[in-house]
Amino acid sequence: MTRKKVKLAFITNDSARKATFKKRKKGLMKKVSELSTLCGIDACAIFYSPYENQPEVWPNTMGAQRVLAEFKRMPEMEQSKKMVNQESFIRQRIAKASEQLKKQSKENREKEMTEVMYQCLAEKWLQNLNLGDLNDLGWVVDRNLKEINKRIEAFRKGTSTSSSFAAVSQAAAPPLVEQKPVVELGLEGMQRTQT
Amino acid sequence: MTRKKVKLAFITNDSARKATFKKRKKGLMKKVSELSTLCGIDACAIFYSPYENQPEVWPNTMGAQRVLAEFKRMPEMEQSKKMVNQESFIRQRIAKASEQLKKQSKENREKEMTEVMYQCLAEKWLQNLNLGDLNDLGWVVDRNLKEINKRIEAFRKGTSTSSSFAAVSQAAAPPLVEQKPVVELGLEGMQRTQT
């Protein structure tokens, strides 16, 4: 046996790499679990691998998404500052990633902003929701739109409210990725209620 | 010394808990780093703790957000199914979290959908962006709105397009959380261009 001291580098042997991955992922998840239990903190872990078509998460989808939502609230700058106060191996990565980060930030700025605009002005955000979500969302939207219509009717006589919104949305949403049929269903439900 | 076997439960002693947290977080990050290096996989870790006002991430903000973006693309059902195929300690947690999940899902469904609707119909999504983001976004939005206006003008004679959108947004966005001033700035910039 006489185990080697593990050279910290990419394992070229495919089967050995997969074996190591499985073992270490297991250990890591256990560690995360223990840390969360022992210290009562919010934590999540996400792994992507060629061995699973879906990323593997800890503790579960709900928990991870909750942490993710919190994480996304942080202003970008604050996050970067925080990063610098980590352990040495983190610092090393930061140094390397820093220039890459700066360059990529600049390059991606416009695309990112365009994407954000599309996601929020158009209906692209619906692609993250499944059919059940869309049904429930439709119900909520219906109810709220009715309420909204009441308020609007009390203010003005015009009827072009939602149709112009739809016009803007469609104009702002050029052929992005393939749009799921359900998305259109959901959107149409909204418009029907409004019209 | 004669170290105990570590009872896997919340550490009530404050200082001991903090000490354990720091040690284990450090170890965990190292493990994640090694796993990523050795197996060349995409991974990220996020920790929330009462000891830092910002969550701590691995490997960095960019990397984490990239993994997060991928993660959010997964349909909810697929994620849950995947979860069941984990190690035994994961199964145990799933069993416990499962009923909690079901109940919470049901309870949160309407709130969640309402929130999604607000985020997408209203301008709440802007709170995730810092001032620099808002400036750049404003530039992109300005340019696109001009393009959109051109298209709309080619179709119709009405001028109520964006103003009705604004009406819907404001009607759909009751007093949520405190709205940052910059949000209004950004929105007004959009409307100014449109009007």
Added chain:
DNA sequence: CCCGCTATGTATAATAT
């Protein structure tokens, strides 16, 4: 390929400074 084994490297609980 997947699992189990076991020697050995690594993480860390307890303690001291």
Added chain:
DNA sequence: TATATTATACATAGCGG
């Protein structure tokens, strides 16, 4: 309270079935 030390529990590389 933070950091350093050390003995021990734990993780896992390499190998065999």
